[in-house]
Amino acid sequence: MSRQMHFGLFLLGTGSHIAGWRQPGAMDTFQDIEKVRQIAATAERGLFDLIFMGDNLNADPASHPSYTARLEPMTLLAAIAGATRHIGLGGTVSTTYADPFSVARAFASLDHISGGRAAWNAVTTSAPAAAANFGTQHPDHARRYERAGEFVDVVTGLWDCWADDAICADRASGVYIDPAKVRPLDHEGPFFKVKGPLNIGRSPQGHPIISQAGGSEPGQMLAARTADIVFAVVQDLAEAKAGYDSLKARLPAFGRHPDEVCVLPGVMPVVGRTAKEAREKLNDLMQFVDTSNALGMLSERFGHDMSAYALDGPIPDLPEADTYKSFTGVLLSKARRDGMSLRDLYNLVAAARGHWVLCGAAEEVADTLQQWFEAGAADGFNVMPPYFPGAFDDFVDLVIPILQERGLFRTAYEGATLRDLLGLKRPANPNF
Numbered sequence: 091m092s093r094q095m096h097f098g099l100f101l102l103g104t105g106s107h108i109a110g111w112r113q114p115g116a117m118d119t120f121q122d123i124e125k126v127r128q129i130a131a132t133a134e135r136g137l138f139d140l141i142f143m144g145d146n147l148n149a150d151p152a153s154h155p156s157y158t159a160r161l162e163p164m165t166l167l168a169a170i171a172g173a174t175r176h177i178g179l180g181g182t183v184s185t186t187y188a189d190p191f192s193v194a195r196a197f198a199s200l201d202h203i204s205g206g207r208a209a210w211n212a213v214t215t216s217a218p219a220a221a222a223n224f225g226t227q228h229p230d231h232a233r234r235y236e237r238a239g240e241f242v243d244v245v246t247g248l249w250d251c252w253a254d255d256a257i258c259a260d261r262a263s264g265v266y267i268d269p270a271k272v273r274p275l276d277h278e279g280p281f282f283k284v285k286g287p288l289n290i291g292r293s294p295q296g297h298p299i300i301s302q303a304g305g306s307e308p309g310q311m312l313a314a315r316t317a318d319i320v321f322a323v324v325q326d327l328a329e330a331k332a333g334y335d336s337l338k339a340r341l342p343a344f345g346r347h348p349d350e351v352c353v354l355p356g357v358m359p360v361v362g363r364t365a366k367e368a369r370e371k372l373n374d375l376m377q378f379v380d381t382s383n384a385l386g387m388l389s390e391r392f393g394h395d396m397s398a399y400a401l402d403g404p405i406p407d408l409p410e411a412d413t414y415k416s417f418t419g420v421l422l423s424k425a426r427r428d429g430m431s432l433r434d435l436y437n438l439v440a441a442a443r444g445h446w447v448l449c450g451a452a453e454e455v456a457d458t459l460q461q462w463f464e465a466g467a468a469d470g471f472n473v474m475p476p477y478f479p480g481a482f483d484d485f486v487d488l489v490i491p492i493l494q495e496r497g498l499f500r501t502a503y504e505g506a507t508l509r510d511l512l513g514l515k516r517p518a519n520p521n522f
């Protein structure tokens with residue numbers, strides 16, 4: 091069968107657009123599990139590979155509403171697991187502010203609960219404001235990635251402490267766990283000291299899927315070594331293709347085949363039955379943008395307070411921030427290419443939090459996704475609806491069928507686990 095696309099749904103209850111919730115009929119909360127279940131049902135109807143829940147560890151009322159008032163990802167994903175059957179369940183947990191034993195345990199649990207559909211988005215946390223909630227200082231970018239590397243190794247090491255058949259529960263002999271099939275980890279490194287084993291048996295996927303979204307040099311190296319999915323920030327096909335190629339080219343050095351990582355650029359689709367209708371929908375959304383909601387987001391993405399600059403002036407020359415490398419690099423490069431003012435940039439960030447906005451008739455949206463996929467710039471896409479449910483329904487009902495007709499997307503779920511959906515092998519356990 092020819093190569094097919096993969097789709098993730100980036101779930102933010104009030105939508106990816108900063109003020110998507112103001113659209114009449116749009117969902118205006120990220121704290122209502124019943125509504126989230128309905129979105130999950132739509133994602134399964136659309137045969138998506140996974141639902142992805144980001145996370146942050148501080149609340150800033152000036153930021154995106156769904157960054158500020160949100161359900162905790164692991165709790166939410168466990169609740170969705172019971173309401174879905176096929177779709178992968180991805181959630182962010184920070185390598186800077188969590189501990190690897192608890193993370194390994196939580197994702198192994200979610201993998202068992204969901205029958206092999208768990209995915210961990212390992213992020214280093216860019217917002218320095220998180221530190222104050224953990225009684226600590228925010229480590230710098232390089233240090234965050236050093237810790238992340240060791241963190242991921244401890245997590246995967248813990249998942250491998252158990253052989254698949256360690257729990258024998260032999261009623262005749264009375265042996266419940268074969269002691270030869272469980273071993274400690276005995277990890278001691280610069281950041282962590284973890285004895286192990288984990289207190290949960292090896293999970294259906296062996297290793298739950300790991301995703302990564304860092305675009306910096308250490309971010310790409312970590313992804314090339316450890317990630318199954320990479321969420322990319324894109325604004326331009328040629329740049330996205332270069333990023334895709336650069337990431338894939340790094341895999342062989344870690345003994346991995348380039349196909350072992352699935353690259354999903356983020357896209358906010360605004361879909362109409364005609365191009366005009368789509369443009370009107372986007373214009374409606376942009377009317378809700380104002381300095382009170384968009385400047386905070388812009389400052390967050392750039393790691394600098396942007397409220398001091400004139401919106402209709404040029405984009406200021408800012409020193410590189412220690413927060414995100416991915417967003418700043420991609421956005422500044424687009425701004426240069428398109429001769430954007432600070433206001434243009436602010437509109438772009440307000441629209442899709444700095445991700446790519448793809449507005450058009452369903453056929454045009456499908457054409458563009460196909461073009462990127464066939465150009466080798468993506469293995470699929472992380473879909474970021476501006477609001478729910480309407481904008482997501484539009485994508486599922488209007489765009490997915492076109493991609494299916496073209497043989498570019500599945501027409502039924504096949505396989506039991508998220509690894510199966512992504513076409514990724516279950517990792518062997520090197521210990522047994």
Ligand SMILES: Cc1cc2nc3c(=O)[nH]c(=O)nc-3n(C[C@H](O)[C@H](O)[C@H](O)COP(=O)(O)O)c2cc1C
Pocket residue numbers: 143144145146182211212213214215216217302303304305306307308309310321322323356413414415416417472
């Ligand atoms: C699609 C996508 C999702 C992300 N999700 C989160 C998240 O949930 N929480 C978070 O703190 N950072 C998140 N990030 C930020 C990155 O994981 C990373 O920490 C950040 O881009 C800084 O790394 P870099 O300098 O290597 O780009 C996300 C980034 C992207 C592109």
